[in-house]
Amino acid sequence: MSLVVGVGLRAGTPFAELQDLVTTALRELAGDVQLVVTITGKEHDPALQELVAQLGAELRTFSNEELAQQQVPTPSERVDQLKGTSSVAEAAVLATGAHLVIPKRRTPNTTIAIGVQRAAGYDLRDREVVQRVIAERRDVRRGFLDVPVDDVTLGRVLEAAHRAPSVGLSQPxxxxxxxxxxxxxxVHDLATAQRDAFAASLPEDRRAAFDGLKIEAILDTPLNLAVTCDPGRGGRHVLGRHADPRTTTFSAAIAIQNLWLAARAEGIGVGWVSFFEPGEIAAILDLPAHIELVGYLCVGYVDEFAPAPELVRSGWAKRRPLSWAIHHEEWGRRDTSIVDDARQATQNAVPAGGQRVRVVVGGHVDLQEADVLAVDLGAERPPADFGVLWRPARTPVEAVEFGVEIARDLALQGVGQLVVQLAENSERAEALARGLQVGASACGLTHSSA
Ligand SMILES: Cc1cc2nc3c(=O)[nH]c(=O)nc-3n(C[C@H](O)[C@H](O)[C@H](O)COP(=O)(O)O)c2cc1C
Structure with a gap:
């Protein structure tokens, strides 16, 4: 830990007095003093000079105007009258950007405060650029130009991808x-076949909406990028992968995000296509059997970047509020209770239009009909099927919350009407069904029980 010692002292302060105060305080901390800081004019004080020499630290001074700008925990009116700043020791520590760990301590002639140095962040303008590229990155499927991406530019984009973090630095x-x-x-033929299959699985009104969406730009872009993952890269003892093999795929996905952001900064659009059965695309790309495809990207210059995701602009889906996604310490403990929040939102809910979904809570369900969504409350994870939501609620309260969330999540996916069917006679099933009704009301969904 790198420490900063702030010092205020009267002329003629004996070195022993200052040394004692500093040494006692430093015993409470682990770390090296890199910097001693004080007010301009004190730099030649003999006691201070001796302290700096003894600690092997650098001495830095701040003007009283710079010190006066700091918000300190222990301001002093007397110091303010004398020096034009309400603090010297604490303010000098804070002026370095350090975090104060020992607030002001004093002896008759001197005051000290100690801070720990933090690594510097970027200045405001650079931070805004980072936020901007994140906000303005888009998945692009339309408006590609017939302009080649040269190798140098592509190299910069791939360099960004290659800098991504990866489990055990396996760079898979x-x-x-x-x-x-x-x-x-x-590749396009494969995507078209999958598109047709997906369309056929949709309820009628949802299919009509899907027909208007473009889901790939494989032939519209000058180049496509297949980003793959080698799950075995790095051999047997890759640090951090032993407990969770998914971490290799996570690493490759993060590389894609780096690529996506760097491309956006270059004015290059990227569209991710996942309408493939993994084996079929691997065969066309002639991938070795141990290599997995993570992302297939359509890449090229575009006429513009839309201000919002295409799925939002077309009304297909909505963004989930950040406040729903943040839980404090325990799952479900959000800044506001999702149930109260939903009850309040009910008063202002705007009636939603759109797809009808029949949610069957508990029991055995026939998934033949495309508008059925089954909620399984059992303790055992059911076999993977997108028609079944597994929600093993631990208490009735949690079941209500899960119900609210399901309804709100469906609303984000363009659902306008819920029919709730109770297929299990249990407190948790009833609670979840209640939550569904509350969540549906909050989002303006029409809802009924079957
Ligand atoms: C793993 C993954 C797969 C995706 N697959 C497709 C796809 O097959 N077709 C498509 O049009 N968009 C696809 N997308 C893009 C998303 O629809 C898009 O990221 C989302 O709607 C948000 O829009 P934005 O990226 O412009 O912010 C995919 C995105 C991810 C992360």
């Missing part, structure tokens, strides 16, 4: 750059 990614039209046509 590879980037397959595909320009060949024949290959892209084959």
């Amino acid at each position: 990614w590879d980037f397959l750059v595909i320009r060949d039209l024949a290959t892209r046509r084959k």
Whole structure:
């Protein structure tokens, strides 16, 4: 830990008095003093000079105007009258950007305060640029220009991807750059077939909305990038992967995000396509059997970046409020209770239009009909099926919350009407059904019981 000692002292302060105060305080902390700070004019004080020499530290001074700007915990009116700043020791520590760990301590002739130095963040303008590229990154599927991406620019984008964090620094990614039209046509055929299959699985009104969406730009962009993952990269003892093999895929996905952001900064649009069965796309790309595809990206210059996601602008889906996503210390403990929040929101809810979903809570369900969503409350994870939501609520209170969340989540996905069917006779099932009604009211969904 790198420490900063702030000192205020009267002329003629004996060194022993200052040394005693500082040494006693430093015994409470682990770390080295890198910096001693004080008010301009005190830099030649003999006691201070001796302290700096003894500690092997650097001495820095701040003017009384700079010190006066600091918000200190222990201001002094007397010091203010004498020096034009209500603090010297504490203010000098804070003026370095350090975090105060020992507030002001004093002897008759001297005051000290100690802080720990923090690594510097970026200045405001740079922070705004970082936030801007994150906010203005878009998944782009339309408006690609017939302009090639040169190798130097592509190199910068791939360099950003390659700088991504990875489990055990295993760097499990590879980037397959595909320009060949024949290959892209084959990939396009796969995406088209998957698009048709997805459309066929949708309820009628949702299918009509989906028909208006563009889900890929494989042939519209000058190049496609397949980002792959080698789950075995790094051998047997990759640090951090032993307990969770998914971490390799996470690493490759983060590389894609780096790529996406760097491309945005270059004015290059990226559209991620996942309408593939993994084995089929791997065969077309002739991937070795141990290599997995993580992301297939359509890349090229675009005429513009839309201000909001296409799925939001088309009304297909909505953004989830950040406050729903943040839990403090325990799952479910949000800044506001999701149930109270939903009850309040009910008063202002605007009636929603859109898809009808029949939510069946508990029991055995026939998933043949496309508008059915089954909620399984059992302790055992059911086999993977997007028609089944597994919500093993631990208490009735949690069941209500899960119900509210399900309804709100469905509303974000364009659902306008809920039919709630109770297929299990239990307190938790009833609570979850109640939550569904509360959540539905909050989002303006029409809801009924079957
Ligand atoms: C893993 C993943 C797969 C995606 N697959 C597709 C896809 O197949 N087709 C598509 O149009 N968009 C796809 N997207 C883009 C998302 O729809 C998009 O990120 C989301 O709507 C938010 O929009 P934004 O990226 O412009 O902020 C995918 C995104 C991710 C992260």
